[in-house]
Amino acid sequence: MSTGNDERTIRCMVAKVGLDGHDRGAHVISRAFRDAGFEVIYSGLHKAPDDIVQAAVQEDIDVLGISILSGAHDTLVPKIMDGLEEYGAKDDTLVLAGGVIPDEDRDELEDAGVAAIFGPGTSIEETIEFVRENAPDR
Template sequence: MSSQQEGESIRCLVAKVGLDGHDRGAHVVSRAFRDAGFEVIYSGLHKSPEEIVQAAVQEDVDVLGISILSGAHDTLVPKVMDGLEEYGAKDDTLVLVGGVIPEEDRPELEEAGVAAIFGPGTSIAETVEFVRENAPRR
């Protein structure tokens, strides 16, 4: 995956998967991405993995940020990754996960194709910089 050219707009979907109703972080990240010049789509709450995959594919996003605090990351995130694979979108979509993800669960998510996991206390600047450096070139 090569990074975006300077001046190219990066399209991002910030998504809430499952029954997790805590969306403050997703709103903060969405706003920060918008302030950084990214195009941002917010999924809203309580989306199924299939709905998130459909939105990512239909909106042709470069970046999919999944915010999850419910503890169901080990079930829901792999379903999203499998869905992206089915649509042939896994390799050209940078997938990030934000939330409280235990260290022991991180390798499985990374093996599924998650590029980075951002936990509590991660600076917005670090997240924006990661996206700028790693978003796929279109």
């Protein structure tokens, strides 16, 4: 039986929001998280922000990774953050964003509550280490 934070299973959801149909990166990070010992739920493609929030709350996840390449991050990610806040889940969910997000949009997403943004070229090891170090204690 797990007794310490180092041994507990971190529950992650990798989510594809909006009309973004490019999911190779989401599959790669899902597999890497699973191989790192995390429990992983993949949302599937074309999910509305409300669908992602509902699933995140129902599954009681620790980490929400939002994969977005469509350019709609400035609209869709804040909707997810607002939904998490509405359900009282924003403060105890580590939210990450991955994909092509311009530098000028990063501050707004971080101000909305996104803990980190991982762009193209980020090593999988860096992402896994960030999750291990920052997943909320429950």
